[in-house]
Amino acid sequence: xxxxxxxxxxxxxxxxxxxxxxxxxxxxxxxxxxxxxxxxxxxxxxxxxxxxxxxxxxxxxxxxxxxxxxxxxxxxxxxxxxxxxxxxxxxxxxxxxxxxxxxxxxxxxxxxxxxxxxxxxxxxxxxxxxxxxxxxxxxxxxxxxxxxxxxxxxxxxxxxxxxxxxxxxxxxxxxxxxxxxxxxxxxxxxxxxxxxxxxxxxxxxxxxxxxxxxxxxxxxxxxxxxxxxxxxxxxxxxxxxxxxxxxxxxxxxxxxxxxxxxxxxxxxxxxxxxxxxxxxxxxxxxxxxxxxxxxxxxxxxxxxxxxxxxxxxxxxxxxxxxxxxxxxxxxxxxxxxxxxxxxxxxxxxxxxxxxxxxxxxxxxxxxxxxxxxxxxxxxxxxxxxxxxxxxxxxxxxxxxxxxxxxxxxxxxxxxxxxxxxxxxxxxxxxxxxxxxxxxxxxxxxxxxxxxxxxxxxxxxxxxxxxxxxxxxxxxxxx
Amino acid sequence: xxxxxxxxxxxxxxxxxxxxxxxxxxxxxxxxxxxxxxxxxxxxxxxxxxxxxxxxxxxxxxxxxxxxxxxxxxxxxxxxxxxxxxxxxxxxxxxxxxxxxxxxxx
Numbered sequence: 001x002x003x004x005x006x007x008x009x010x011x012x013x014x015x016x017x018x019x020x021x022x023x024x025x026x027x028x029x030x031x032x033x034x035x036x037x038x039x040x041x042x043x044x045x046x047x048x049x050x051x052x053x054x055x056x057x058x059x060x061x062x063x064x065x066x067x068x069x070x071x072x073x074x075x076x077x078x079x080x081x082x083x084x085x086x087x088x089x090x091x092x093x094x095x096x097x098x099x100x101x102x103x104x105x106x107x108x109x110x111x112x113x114x115x116x117x118x119x120x121x122x123x124x125x126x127x128x129x130x131x132x133x134x135x136x137x138x139x140x141x142x143x144x145x146x147x148x149x150x151x152x153x154x155x156x157x158x159x160x161x162x163x164x165x166x167x168x169x170x171x172x173x174x175x176x177x178x179x180x181x182x183x184x185x186x187x188x189x190x191x192x193x194x195x196x197x198x199x200x201x202x203x204x205x206x207x208x209x210x211x212x213x214x215x216x217x218x219x220x221x222x223x224x225x226x227x228x229x230x231x232x233x234x235x236x237x238x239x240x241x242x243x244x245x246x247x248x249x250x251x252x253x254x255x256x257x258x259x260x261x262x263x264x265x266x267x268x269x270x271x272x273x274x275x276x277x278x279x280x281x282x283x284x285x286x287x288x289x290x291x292x293x294x295x296x297x298x299x300x301x302x303x304x305x306x307x308x309x310x311x312x313x314x315x316x317x318x319x320x321x322x323x324x325x326x327x328x329x330x331x332x333x334x335x336x337x338x339x340x341x342x343x344x345x346x347x348x349x350x351x352x353x354x355x356x357x358x359x360x361x362x363x364x365x366x367x368x369x370x371x372x373x374x375x376x377x378x379x380x381x382x383x384x385x386x387x388x389x390x391x392x393x394x395x396x397x398x399x400x401x402x403x404x405x406x407x408x409x410x411x412x413x414x415x416x417x418x419x420x421x422x423x424x425x426x427x428x429x430x431x432x433x434x435x436x437x438x439x440x441x442x443x444x445x446x447x448x449x450x451x452x453x454x455x456x457x458x459x460x461x462x463x464x465x466x467x468x469x470x471x472x473x474x475x476x477x478x
Numbered sequence: 479x480x481x482x483x484x485x486x487x488x489x490x491x492x493x494x495x496x497x498x499x500x501x502x503x504x505x506x507x508x509x510x511x512x513x514x515x516x517x518x519x520x521x522x523x524x525x526x527x528x529x530x531x532x533x534x535x536x537x538x539x540x541x542x543x544x545x546x547x548x549x550x551x552x553x554x555x556x557x558x559x560x561x562x563x564x565x566x567x568x569x570x571x572x573x574x575x576x577x578x579x580x581x582x583x584x
Contacts, residue, residue, distance in 0.1 A: 029552050030552045030553065030554055031552050031553065031554050031555075035555075036550070036553060036554055036555030037554070037555075037557045038554050038557065044560075044573060045572070045573040045574045046560050046563060046564065046573055046574060046575070047557060047560055048557050049557055049558055049560075049563055050555075050557050050558050051558070054558075054563065062548070062549070062550045063548065063549045063550065064549065064550060064552050065549035065550065065551060065552060066551075066552035067552070068549065084546075086540050091501070091502075093503060094580065095575070095577040095580060138577075138580070139574070140579070142579075151579060152576055152577065152578060152579055153576075153577050153578075153579060153580055154571060154572065154574035154575065154576055154577075155574055155575040155576075155577055156573075156574050156575075157575070282497075282501055284498075284501065287540055287541075289541070291548075292540075292541050292543060292545050292546050292547070292548045293540045293541060293546045294546060294547055295546045295547055
């Protein structure tokens with residue numbers, strides 16, 4: 001998921017945004033959390049059910065060891081303390097939860113006190129990342145398809161009991177960009193360590209945003225609303241902005257928001273009131289008597305740390321330390337092209353050019369180019385043997401069918417323009433455009449582009465713009 | 479509404495019982511509310527006796543079975559036959575359980 005470069009929407013002056021996120025991610029196990037039914041997205045409805053996940057009387061849950069291992073790995077990747085934990089029952093009635101309670105972790109979750117450092121520089125505290133089971137999936141039939149005027153609902157229990165980790169941040173997020181960066185970073189970590197496919201569009205990663213506002217400079221926490229049904233990172237930004245503006249409008253008109261769950265309506269760009277939080281919050285949690293506590297030993301945690309792959313923040317740092325700019329590093333790591341970039345720089349490719357080619361000219365990856373070939377191409381470009389336009393053409397061919405950059409360049413007839421030849425063309429241009437040249441000599445740098453463009457046209461793009469600029473500067477100095 | 483005020487000594491009010499009953503989707507008559515308020519009060523009083531003990535140095539016990547980390551390998555086992563499962567439901571449609579419309583979201 002590439003992070004978009006967008007302009008941060010600005011909230012009315014005098015107000016500060018306060019956001020905390022709850023992110024549910026489905027773990028990529030083969031089976032459900034408490035039974036051996038298949039954990040698979042897109043299967044035919046109700047093909048993956050058994051007495052445990054249907055909540056039939058007399059059935060008992062047995063914990064999936066892979067789900068616990070994944071949750072602990074995720075905890076460590078988020079810098080959390082991983083510790084002994086206990087499961088609890090959260091009691092409420094809803095047809096997508098056939099037991100009438102959800103098994104989750106309450107006051108003793110597996111992971112506590114983590115944090116995430118964002119590419120934006122913000123640091124977000126992660127209060128907890130706990131294990132719980134997913135619910136089934138309801139489809140509302142009749143009316144508009146929304147719950148309030150459905151005439152009945154259909155329930156598929158394939159998802160009931162699928163293992164989830166819920167990652168709860170502190171209300172540490174104060175800009176929409178940081179909220180989006182937080183979710184993008186979580187997703188990058190989940191994918192890197194391989195514990196979830198983290199697809200927001202398929203619901204394997206779901207984001208709820210707790211939004212409130214406060215007067216800028218204050219540290220109070222005002223009434224928050226929990227916005228659900230956010231299906232993309234873009235939608236997260238829109239939902240937060242809408243909600244914050246709604247709160248500000250209420251305060252400005254002498255009213256106040258009430259604490260509630262709200263439903264984001266992407267098509268209409270607004271949120272609508274769901275249920276009030278006031279009395280449905282009473283979930284009567286108690287420890288799950290059918291499951292035993294979990295321990296986490298120091299040895300287990302050390303083994304997880306030893307096996308941890310390089311995480312996105314470290315991978316970005318590797319690139320920026322090698323000379324890549326921060327924005328390109330974010331894109332390269334998001335796309336998983338950072339290893340290739342680092343390797344190309346290691347074998348001699350100039351960092352800025354390597355990053356530019358990978359970011360702009362190879363968005364789908366290097367294809368048939370290997371790091372040595374890209375490094376060689378970049379070398380030809382930086383010595384002026386190829387213009388940047390020529391380098392791009394050669395690169396496209398290398399990506400499609402491999403080969404040596406020098407051979408491909410020669411096959412295209414790309415040879416460095418002889419400087420003498422360029423000097424001649426420049427002489428002709430100066431003679432043809434004396435007024436423009438005078439302006440250039442008098443310090444009008446805008447006309448420089450005119451001359452470079454003319455030379456490019458005269459040489460059909462074979463000239464190297466950098467060399468032309470140098471020639472023109474040399475004439476000034478002379 | 480003087481009649482429904484709990485006795486001063488009761489650790490749970492009649493309103494508390496009504497609230498818990500509503501959460502559990504139980505409809506209780508007025509007599510039942512009175513009776514359960516007394517009974518639950520007695521249970522809570524017993525718990526209060528335990529609460530009075532000094533347990534400073536005693537580790538909390540989460541489970542009467544002194545074991546932890548009881549888990550199974552992540553291996554798929556066959557699920558139930560869908561027709562058999564749906565045959566147990568009051569109504570089914572398109573391979574799914576058909577339920578009355580739900581008011582209020584979870």
